[in-house]
Amino acid sequence: MMRVWLVGAIVRYWTILILLVFWQVLVTVNDYNSIVAPSPIQVGTAFLSDPEYFMSHAWYTLSSALGGLILGIAMGTIVASLSWATPLFNGLLMPMSLFFRSIPIVAMIPIIVRLVGYGSHSVIMITAILTFFPCYLLFLSGLEDVNSTRKDFFSSLNCQPKGFKMLTFFRYLALPSAMPNLLVSVRLLAPICILVALVTEFLMGLQGLGYVMTSARSTLRMDVSWAAAIISCLLSVGFFLVASAVEQKYRSRWSD
Amino acid sequence: MAEFQKETLGSPLDGSPPTSVMQPFIEIDGVSKRFHLSRSDYVDALVDISFEIYRNEFVALVGPSGCGKSTLLRMIAGLDEPSDGVIKVGDDHPRELIAKQRVGMAMQEHGLMPWLDAVGNVSLPFRLAGLPIDPERVEELLELVKLSKFSNARPSQLSGGMKQRLSIARALVLQPDLLILDEPFGALDAVTRRMMNQELQRIWSRKPTTTVLVTHSLEEAVFLSDRILMMSPNPGTVISEYPVPLPRPRTLETSREKDFLSLVESVTARLDEICATELLS
Amino acid sequence: MNDILAYSRWCLGVVILILAWEITGNRGWLGSTWPPLSSIFDYLNSRPNLELLVRNAGVTGVNAVLGLLFGTLIGALLAILGFLIPRLYPGLSTFATFVNALPLIALGPLLIITVGEGATPVAIATLSVFFSFFVAAISGINQTTAIQRDVTIVFGASRWKKLRFVQLPAAVPRLFDGLKLGASAAVLGAILGEWFGSGSGLGVILVSAMQNFQIELLWSAALFGTLLTITGFVCISLIRIAFFRRYL
Ligand SMILES: Nc1ncnc2c1ncn2[C@@H]1O[C@H](COP(=O)(O)OP(=O)(O)OP(=O)(O)O)[C@@H](O)[C@H]1O
């Protein structure tokens, strides 16, 4: 029983195991001291010596990333719905969102940091702004991409995506049809919003894991810096896995 | 072949549509449809089609693939406009009937909402029409298509045949004046299909409704309809017409009788002929 | 007719975007951080400024291209490995998901030590390209229809032959999609990598312009980053067209 489980785990996670071993071996063979490169054991010890410190910063990062994601998705879906309803608005907004989307997000962050100012609200604002555009585009395409047989069925009951029955069409067809895309955008944006939060913290240097990574590095506490980096990775991967699980669970409800 | 056709056209046998219902409900007059594929390119899907459909008559449209059956059906339902000619349903533009929510539709793709259960799907027409939902009527329809046990199942939990039955229940729930069926059983296997035909026949006989059915199965056309219109392609026109003088209710036994079989055979022969000339040209 | 309407809405959208930008900047509604578009072009109109940006964009461009190259190579090799030795596949796909979910900035401190400051931008670009290409390659390889696969099994083709003659050609469109995603990921990764102490590149300019309040420089650097991404898209689209002309 135990052996079966172990083999299964190795088959799934062998690459990550190899990375860990490789890291330990690298540090041992080169005989790095902990200021150059701490070993996995040193990093673990650094974390265990003050877990609360790391946890509070991790919570700060997670909550602002989550807050930003929720805000960005709320704005994205609302604006997408508005532009579904008004083609003029859609035409005006589309070039802008395509333009903002081809700007590399890490190039946007310094600009937005300057724009919204340094402060604890900035992380949320930036995450919200940067998750808004992908969500807007994805959700809008979901609203517009309605199965043609269903559309004909709605038309046969005098229910068109324009005119006085527009709201009924939206509520009973367009909106539910776009739900799978909403789930996809949550999954895609989950790791991105953590990245954006970390980068912002890294640049502003106020709080959060991104801040711990830089500040510990400047005081040569490499073990602390690496521990923060690894917690960030775990946070991001965990968040992604949760978002994927949510998508898996609910997708079949909204599509056939 | 041609003689048989003349004969059946000239003297409808007993059991053909009763004369009391012989008033035109749908009038199709010189209808053409042209699709523009690009700026210079176009296809004439339908050219100069005229015929009438009577109130409470069940008409089947058959013909080779691509002859414009679905196109014609969509125009009768008011989902599309002819390029030329006039279609009238009950002396009005077809869209008037849609505006009154008197059209029911079931297509080859069931088009059910995956996020609603069976009850939700069948009640949807009430919501779209802005009417209060009548749970008894919904229950009755589910009973009629034998899905009462599955009232809380989502479409993904139903078999192909059950989904088609559900979509027919949905089409009938508002008691439409015009029922539009575009290969509703096209995706089903032959055995299930015969069962479904029997069911549809039973349901329809309880409350005859003007129905236009598009199908590729000639047995299905003969079994269900009062009249068969055969279309030929390039350009799409109606080239022959067969009354189906078989008495109702029709059962699986009907589909083994001599009258039934010989009618199917002559319709099939005609269709083969059309396809053969199509291939030669 | 509808096309013309949609097209004119688009053009109107672009015009309004530019005008709104200009006016907002001119009036200073969004503070001094949002300069009018014209002042950015004024800034770029001076030769030394333009040279500075072009030089640094060049550095970032080289980093991105190298990252794209290595990332694609590693992604392709691992995808083929996973296909040839099915046992390895679950581990590889976990690894790819893991890399995708990693916040690349967290890798900065680790990479500085392992590959050195100079190579960090390329390393981060490589990692971010790797995921999108690996996923595209796997899904491309796996999408051959069941019939195509059965035919090769009937003919007794080896796994390698199957890959070479059936699956790889079928995967080509997906591979180009992966490359396209990879191009923007590469620029992003290179800029991010440059923050970690590398001496030049758009990333360095972005951070120093932010800290020193050089707003026009900040915007120009972002603009050049966007141009790099778009150049990448265009190049890959051209290669794609040439490829299909030549082989299909
Ligand atoms: N939206 C459209 N745009 C352009 N051409 C169309 C369109 N719809 C149908 N056509 C053309 O009209 C012709 C008739 O199509 P239609 O779908 O009505 O055929 P059909 O008789 O229903 O065929 P099938 O039995 O295969 O369903 C075809 O040549 C088709 O290419």
Ligand SMILES: [Mg+2]
């Ligand atoms: Mg059709």
